[in-house]
Amino acid sequence: MINGITSLDKACATIQNRRLAFGQHPQRDLYYDLKRYNTIGYFRQFMSSIVKFPTSCAMCTTGDLGPILHGDALMGWKHRASVAPGLASVPIGDLPFPFAHVDVASENIAPASGACPNWTAGETSRITTSSRKLDVTGFFIVACRHGFIWACSDVRTPGEQLVYPVKLLKAAVQRIGVPEEAVTFVYDVACKLGNKVTSKLAVPVFHAYGHESKCRLNNSIRVVSGTGITDGEICERIFSFLRPFGRILKEMRIDRRTRLVSHIINMYHLRLNPDAWIKSRQKLLEKKDQLVIQHVNEINRLQPRHELSLQQLISLGEKWLCEDAIASALRSGDWLQSMRRMVVEERKVLKELHRTIGIHQYRLLLRKAKKLALEMNQLRSLNGNQYSIATLRDTTSEAYSRLDRHVSRRFPIPVQLLVIEVYILSIRSTEERRRVNAEQSSLMTKTESVCDFPEYFSESSSSFSGVSDSEDE
Numbered sequence: 446m447i448n449g450i451t452s453l454d455k456a457c458a459t460i461q462n463r464r465l466a467f468g469q470h471p472q473r474d475l476y477y478d479l480k481r482y483n484t485i486g487y488f489r490q491f492m493s494s495i496v497k498f499p500t501s502c503a504m505c506t507t508g509d510l511g512p513i514l515h516g517d518a519l520m521g522w523k524h525r526a527s528v529a530p531g532l533a534s535v536p537i538g539d540l541p542f543p544f545a546h547v548d549v550a551s552e553n554i555a556p557a558s559g560a561c562p563n564w565t566a567g568e569t570s571r572i573t574t575s576s577r578k579l580d581v582t583g584f585f586i587v588a589c590r591h592g593f594i595w596a597c598s599d600v601r602t603p604g605e606q607l608v609y610p611v612k613l614l615k616a617a618v619q620r621i622g623v624p625e626e627a628v629t630f631v632y633d634v635a636c637k638l639g640n641k642v643t644s645k646l647a648v649p650v651f652h653a654y655g656h657e658s659k660c661r662l663n664n665s666i667r668v669v670s671g672t673g674i675t676d677g678e679i680c681e682r683i684f685s686f687l688r689p690f691g692r693i694l695k696e697m698r699i700d701r702r703t704r705l706v707s708h709i710i711n712m713y714h715l716r717l718n719p720d721a722w723i724k725s726r727q728k729l730l731e732k733k734d735q736l737v738i739q740h741v742n743e744i745n746r747l748q749p750r751h752e753l754s755l756q757q758l759i760s761l762g763e764k765w766l767c768e769d770a771i772a773s774a775l776r777s778g779d780w781l782q783s784m785r786r787m788v789v790e791e792r793k794v795l796k797e798l799h800r801t802i803g804i805h806q807y808r809l810l811l812r813k814a815k816k817l818a819l820e821m822n823q824l825r826s827l828n829g830n831q832y833s834i835a836t837l838r839d840t841t842s843e844a845y846s847r848l849d850r851h852v853s854r855r856f857p858i859p860v861q862l863l864v865i866e867v868y869i870l871s872i873r874s875t876e877e878r879r880r881v882n883a884e885q886s887s888l889m890t891k892t893e894s895v896c897d898f899p900e901y902f903s904e905s906s907s908s909f910s911g912v913s914d915s916e917d918e
């Protein structure tokens with residue numbers, strides 16, 4: 446059922462219908478029998494007795510390189526309040542791994558002062574989750590960069606609130622057994638967390654484009670030291686596996702739902718393939734090396750008189766990035782900055798639109814996308830239509846580099862951008878190499894924790910291994 450993403454009810458109905466088609470007339474209701482004798486419960490117990498589900502990630506112990514954790518909410522996983530209303534939640538002591546208790550009522554965490562003013566966590570999703578008929582509106586996870594889910598919780602507030610990342614990060618850190626300050630925490634609106642957590646904070650690559658330039662130049666995962674070439678999008682990859690189960694989970698009794706979610710996550714953990722992951726990182730590193738060579742050649746083609754070496758370019762890039770970060774702190778809002786935020790938001794809405802299942806949600810998202818497009822057009826015409834809408838939709842386009850044109854450098858902007866890119870790529874690749882080596886040796890010492898799972902269960906393991914070969918970094 447995990448592989449087929451179907452409910453017990455539907456699976457039974459399919460079997461019954463098959464039997465009818467073959468001329469058999471079953472006297473008993475299969476679903477009713479399975480439920481009455483708790484067969485499915487025994488089956489899960491049986492599974493967990495023969496299968497050793499992983500309870501930790503074999504690659505997260507990397508010595509002085511602290512783990513990198515990501516937090517994000519999956520807003521498609523909802524729960525209808527009217528299903529067994531007496532059972533509002535599962536007692537704290539009975540929460541199965543990797544669930545962690547988040548006390549929403551006790552704490553209201555306000556965004557840190559000085560954070561980017563425009564972002565609200567779960568902004569695109571909130572419009573679709575305001576219904577009072579739901580008691581669970583989403584699902585928050587904290588996972589490491591290898592795709593292991595260390596802590597999770599149902600989201601019981603409209604929209605995603607800062608209490609979830611803060612509390613679940615603490616739970617995850619405790620399970621890993623490292624101090625909070627050793628961790629780098631990647632979150633869409635990390636700048637809002639401020640001093641609520643002691644971990645180093647970072648904003649995922651693509652999301653960072655929507656933040657103010659001073660935030661981007663200080664908090665983007667590309668400029669935060671020690672992150673290697675982590676892109677910060679692992680939660681999205683996990684969600685593409687989890688999302689389809691939302692349909693089954695919406696109508697379940699909350700205690701059964703929680704147990705099933707835990708089971709789904711356990712089954713997902715079995716699919717993670719650390720060896721394939723390490724290999725994909727090495728491949729990615731080779732690609733990045735080639736990219737650096739390409740950029741260096743391109744710079745020397747554009748500036749033939751200078752003939753700069755890689756080492757010179759790296760120190761130049763470092764100096765310029767530092768200058769930009771200082772200058773951006775002094776600069777206030779800009780219409781291009783607002784435009785960039787809207788572009789990122791629009792892209793999120795459109796992505797959501799392609800995945801959505803219900804027609805109601807689809808309409809709401811469509812309306813939001815249209816409104817954003819209209820606002821973007823207005824903003825563009827108010828500022829003299831100097832850029833085409835296609836240029837503005839590309840967050841890496843030259844239009845936005847105008848934001849950083851503040852010091853006189855003798856190189857044109859495209860060259861400046863390339864030099865900074867060479868610096869970031871080289872530094873991050875060096876860090877990534879160190880990290881991958883540490884992960885590999887951590888994996889070697891922990892082989893005993895790898896479970897002996899029968900071959901036929903892990904058949905489809907190649908379909909998902911938390912691996913990304915994409916160039917989204």
Ligand SMILES: [Zn+2]
Pocket residue numbers: 502503504505589590591592593
């Ligand atoms: Zn890990």
Ligand SMILES: [Zn+2]
Pocket residue numbers: 560561636637656657660661664
């Ligand atoms: Zn920010």
